[in-house]
Amino acid sequence: xxxxxxxxxxxxxxxxxxxxxxxxxxxxxxxxxxxxxxxxxxxxxxxxxxxxxxxxxxxxxxxxxxxxxxxxxxxxxxxxxxxxxxxxxxxxxxxxxxxxxxxxxxxxxxxxxxxxxxxxxxxxxxxxxxxxxxxxxxxxxxxxxxxxxxxxxxxxxxxxxxxxxxxxxxxxxxxxxxxxxxxxxxxxxxxxxxxxxxxxxxxxxxxxxxxxxxxxxxxxxxxxxxxxxxxxxxxxxxxxxxxxxxxxxxxxxxxxxxxxxxxxxxxxxxxxxxxxxxx
Ligand code: AMP
Numbered sequence: 001x002x003x004x005x006x007x008x009x010x011x012x013x014x015x016x017x018x019x020x021x022x023x024x025x026x027x028x029x030x031x032x033x034x035x036x037x038x039x040x041x042x043x044x045x046x047x048x049x050x051x052x053x054x055x056x057x058x059x060x061x062x063x064x065x066x067x068x069x070x071x072x073x074x075x076x077x078x079x080x081x082x083x084x085x086x087x088x089x090x091x092x093x094x095x096x097x098x099x100x101x102x103x104x105x106x107x108x109x110x111x112x113x114x115x116x117x118x119x120x121x122x123x124x125x126x127x128x129x130x131x132x133x134x135x136x137x138x139x140x141x142x143x144x145x146x147x148x149x150x151x152x153x154x155x156x157x158x159x160x161x162x163x164x165x166x167x168x169x170x171x172x173x174x175x176x177x178x179x180x181x182x183x184x185x186x187x188x189x190x191x192x193x194x195x196x197x198x199x200x201x202x203x204x205x206x207x208x209x210x211x212x213x214x215x216x217x218x219x220x221x222x223x224x225x226x227x228x229x230x231x232x233x234x235x236x237x238x239x240x241x242x243x244x245x246x247x248x249x250x251x252x253x254x255x256x257x258x259x260x261x262x263x264x265x266x267x268x269x270x271x272x273x274x275x276x277x278x279x
Contacts, residue, residue: 001080003087007135010049010088014136017085018046022168023138025129028052029069029183030078033144033173038082040170041142049136050079051088053095057103058124069183088136095131103127106160109152109244113235113257114268122153129154133163141165146172146180148255148270152244172269174200180269192262195228199260202226202236203271206258210238210250217248219256227260234259234266241272251275 004010014021022041026034030052041048052075059065072089079087103123110122133141141158143151155167173181178200179193188196206223214222216238223236237246241253252275259268 001076001084001087003076003089005089005091006094007090007131010086010135011137013086014047014049020045020139021047021049021136022140022142023132023136023165024048024050024084024142025132026050026052027054027068027183028075029071029186030075031173031181031183033146033181035078035082036173037142037144037170038079038084040168041140042083044168045140047086048084049086049088049138050082050084051090051132051136052079053088053090053128053132055095055124055128056092057096057127058121060118060120063118064184064187069186088132090135095128104130104157104161106153106157109149109156109242112244112246113237113239113259114149115153117234117259117266122150125150126153126157129157130161130163133165138165140168142168142170144172145169145270145272146182147268148241148257148272149244152242155242171272180267182267184265184267187265188262192230192265195231196262196267198226198228198231199258199267199269202260203256203258203269206236206238206256207271210256215249216246219250223256223258231260231262234261 002013022045024037054068104126106126115122177197179197202223205226206219209219209222220236236258238256252273254273255270257270
């Protein structure tokens with residue numbers, strides 16, 4: 001596996017490797033969810049590039065940038081074992097040189113939910129992903145369904161800026177009890193960890209009610225009851241998969257999205273309803 005520390009090195013190394021090229025951007029602390037993305041990229045691309053960069057721009061003041069789990073040696077090993085051909089490991093100075101002053105704002109799907117709770121988050125995501133796509137120039141950008149709103153924001157970005165890349169979404173990898181895998185799960189205390197799968201149980205109860213014909217509001221009211229202490233709801237809603245606007249009745253492509261706080265840790269999860277050309 002080639003390791004590149006800046007965009008020029010990455011471009012030079014990738015120019016010699018066969019196409020199509022799949023690209024998996026991550027913030028490291030590699031887990032089975034990331035590995036599923038790398039595997040999906042390998043399944044359809046001859047070359048796979050992975051980036052590890054904890055992007056300061058997508059963390060708000062008071063969020064967990066400083067304590068975000070970092071394990072460069074473990075990540076390198078796991079990414080190499082998963083079969084990646086290139087690991088892009090830019091430094092913060094390299095990514096954001098002194099005087100850096102450009103940002104990408106995606107309106108529409110970034111407005112609500114995670115965008116409302118974390119007002120600068122999607123600007124940071126869109127800016128770094130634009131830079132990463134410029135450095136790697138992949139044919140396929142591989143993203144996890146786990147971050148549903150991020151998939152909508154980045155699809156919008158790709159379409160609005162005519163970026164020559166296809167977006168592939170990979171289903172969420174879960175623990176045995178249903179909890180979506182996340183680098184942030186390590187923050188949970190034993191009591192919080194025991195209650196955390198109830199977020200997924202609530203989504204499934206919402207899904208069952210929707211499939212029985214309930215309105216979004218009635219289905220979410222039913223789902224809300226399942227969250228266990230000390231979980232606190234941030235939101236539970238049914239949204240259009242592309243616009244991330246709430247919809248009164250299930251109309252695919254759509255997501256049921258939920259976010260709940262367990263102690264100091266904010267978790268997100270979702271269920272996806274496929275449908276339509278973009279679904
Ligand atoms: P992160 O390192 O958390 O920024 O995530 C990097 C990529 O991995 C994003 O596209 C995420 O959506 C994806 N990802 C994170 N967790 C999971 C999971 N449990 N299942 C599938 N993809 C995931």
